[in-house]
Amino acid sequence: MNTKLLTAVLLIGSLFAGGSPAFAAEPDALNQEVQQHDISHQDIPGQNVQLSPDLLALLRAEMVEITAGMKSITYFLAAGDWRAIEETGEKIRHSYIMEMKLTPVQASELEEKLPERFKQLDTEFHQRAGKLSAAAAAHDAELVVFQYSRLLESCTVCHAAYARSRFPGFGSDSPKEHSH
């Protein structure tokens, strides 16, 4: 990732963390105008990521690894095995698809095809994994539980935005309220 992009991602990350409204809420005319400059123009909620089969396979493999890590953390947490949580959190943090050893062609494909918001969610996800590790290193069970839930929340946010065909449960027609 080049420095300029990283800066942009970090900037968006901080805006997002501050609770700024979704870019998609901008009026059409403004969207048209900013398309040349605004790196978020590819962000269409509900859109799936369009990647070549080899990259999609890498992404899926990463997801399967992450899922295994999350499951094992459940047990390590219940067992108070801080060291194991720390290591697993670190593994998840480093399984960053943008940091993988990709061919130059794959790297530029990712750069072009992944929407900025996806990259931002991915960055945020891996940062949260780092915070989970730090909480485990501090032997702080309550904080580990909190960071774990934040990490899990990242899965749902990204899947709802970019993996709806894989996980139709996040479709907009799902009932949001229960009647009692």
Ligand code: HEC
């Ligand atoms: C930044 C985005 C993002 C985050 C964060 C994310 N995922 Fe995913 N995940 C995806 C996308 C996109 C797909 C769908 C790929 C496809 O089209 O098949 C996916 C697919 C998956 C799959 C299916 C893999 C397969 O073989 O089909 C699993 C399992 C999964 N994710 C687990 C997780 C878990 C668990 C977390 C959180 C701990 C998580 N993901 C966080 C984007 C994300």
